[in-house]
Amino acid sequence: MSSHKSLRRSWRAETPGVKAVRLLQSSDEPVVGRADRPDRADAGSTQGRETLLQACARGDRTALHSLYKATAPQLFGLALRMLRRRELAEEIVQDAFVLAWRSAHTFDPGRGSAMAWLARIVRNRCIDVLRQRGRETPLDDASIEDREDPRSSPAELAVLSSDARRLQKCLAELDESSRKVLGLVYHEGMTYQEAAVHVGAPLGTVKGWVRRSLVRLRNCMER
């Protein structure tokens, strides 16, 4: 019992975010913000995340904390960008890590990366919220324009896992309209209809772009 208490206290002492609660706007700052993140170093090897997730399956709570420190900022960024509501995005990240802890033994590194496995939980919940409740915060066109091209700079590419780098290379092979719409659907959580309105193209055209891109991405990934 007492050892349990001290364990919890030590978690709290290490809790991230106390040192730097980033402002929403600064989330867009690309290369600098990414490169100077202190936890990047120990999480840098994406291999490490898989090992951490597997350790969670064996009941290692400190592994979950390390995994949280390594991945929560990006997962929260993902949720925040889709939902535009801090409390809701935090709630979803929180639920996702509790679920990840309970179902870590179902993670199979042969099928995908730990980050994709975690992002899948977070993003599916965001989509459920968006599709069930509808968008409570209107899409703000100006803020989207700043960041809608999902292409990454070379410096950013360097910190990605090899699979994620391959996906970025495959994305770069798509034409610009398709890449743009794919980014709107993935990162902003837009429906086909919303994306069509946003880019000012007919719905059928937008659907065609996305469907063709998905097939091309898969073929490119499997090459």
Add this chain to the structure above:
Amino acid sequence: MNYADPELRDRLAAEYALGALSGLDRRRFERLLSGDRDLRDLVEAWELRLNLLAESAPAVEPRAHVWDEIARQIAPAPAPVREGWLDRLWDSLGFWRAAAALAAVTAAALVCYLAFLAPRVAPEQVAALDERLARIEDAARGLAGVPGEIAALGNRLASLASRVDAVASRPTHVAVLLDKDQRPMMTADLDIADGRLLLRLNLTPPRDFTAKVLEVWLVSPDGMRRSLGLFPSERPGTTTALSLPHDTAEALAKAALAVSLEPRGGSTTGQPSGPVLFTGALMPVAL
């Protein structure tokens, strides 16, 4: 266009994983998903592929309380009152005894109803209805170009067929599944001979946007839990028939049923991962 076409299945799985489907298309696909393991695997592969994009998402620090709450929820010691109430209940022998006793009373009432009051459907009537359904189904297949309508009609037919089953069957065991407020949420009829388990949802279960599927579990007296399948809807009045292997049906006759709330596609852990909403033990019908 039909839902067995591999190209269409793959396209829909990709669009669903991306989150591009909305409204009716999305709900229709989720209905397909709940009964199709291969389709769920296809969706998972797409989700794992597309979510590699998350590595390029902007990093924003969540506030400190997010981790504090996670740490609290995964803590091994008895948790504060709010959390784990249902989990503890789940493990409590007293609860099972009380629930079983209550279920026995309710089941006895149900048996009386089945034995003396329920209208009997003659086999000829069932056969006639079956034939009419088959004709409607054939007619629906002829409607080219409206695959969605055919799928919807298919679902309605399945639901109608299970309702016919419900009135026509003679269960060997019955259960009433109660929630924590002892409300009869679901009834179950088990026919050991043909391994058919009929479930009917009576009341609307509590909703939780992070989890959206009801999963049905067999809980044996030694506490082992085994998934029997997903319940297709949260709408009261929904009836579904699960077809069980003979040994599972035999085991279930001496066990209890539990229904938990799970993420779509069902629990990924092989054990209930969400809250257990209602439970009830099977009782033999002495007719």
